[in-house]
Amino acid sequence: MLARIRTDHRHILTLLNLLHQKIERLQAGQEVNLTLLRDVIYYLLRYADCSHHPLEDILYRYYLEKMGSSDQVSQLEVEHQSLRRATENLLDTLNTILNDVVVPRERLIQGIQEFVSMQTRHLTYEEQHILPLMEAEFTDEDWQQLDQQVASKLMDDPLFGRGGDQDFEDLRSYLVDAE
Template identity: 45%
Template sequence: MLARLNSDHKHITILLNVLKVKYRKLAEGEAVNFNLIRDVVEYMQSYAEHSHHPLEDIIYNYYLEKVSQEDSPNKLAEEHHQLIDASASLMSTLNLILSDVVVSREQLVVDLKEYVALQERHMQYEDNTIFPLLAQEMDEQDWGKVQELCSLKLIDDPLFSDNDNVLFEELRDYIKDDEIF
């Protein structure tokens, strides 16, 4: 399960790098494909926020119960809620742009940079703090129980799996063409 979460982080990093390229181009006054940017945010909403983060929450809550700290503040869950809000706000702005509503280019650059930074800080926290705790404290039996608890949230990654899902086809093609993959 931890390997899957680490793999998801690698995939999310690829997409955050796409957003970095796009906000840099925007900052330089170049044209960008807003549909592609929206696809990245939509992926974050549909996969990261509905499968990846809930898996992390289930696993971390199990860990907190195991070490008898279920009453402690849950920074991980708080960050997941912040990410949901940030994605929703960014998606709203992108939908305005795609509906031909004028939005400040400078503000969009700032919003994209802040979104990427928030995502990166969050993954750094998990990679450097949460995941090592889980690896250290949980044994095979724990991971078996967690697997059962997570079964309802386990879905195939709609972008980075080998299925025939066409939902993010343009984004998949972009990543392959730019050899980011």
């Protein structure tokens, strides 16, 4: 399970790096493919916010039940809610622009910058502090119980998974070409 979470984190970081590159292009006054940006944000909403984070939330609740109160763990579920709102807001902004409503470039740049920063900070904290903590504390029995609890939250990754969801075909092609 931790391997899956870490793989998801690597994939999310790949997309955050892509967003960072697009920020630099926007700041330089260059054009960017806004549909591609929207696809990145839509993926994060559809997969990270609907499967990945709920899976982590189950782990966090289990940890709190087993180990007791922990500020560093309990804050993460709240952060997931904040990340979802930020994702929805950025997706709304991109859809607004794609529907030919003028949004100042600076507002778009700032929104993407804040989003990337928020996501990166969250992932780094989980990777450096929370996942090692759970790895050290959970027994094989704990992991077996958690596997049963998270089964309903698991879904195939629509971008990086084997199935290859059509909604993300252009983004997938872009990532393959970028390598």
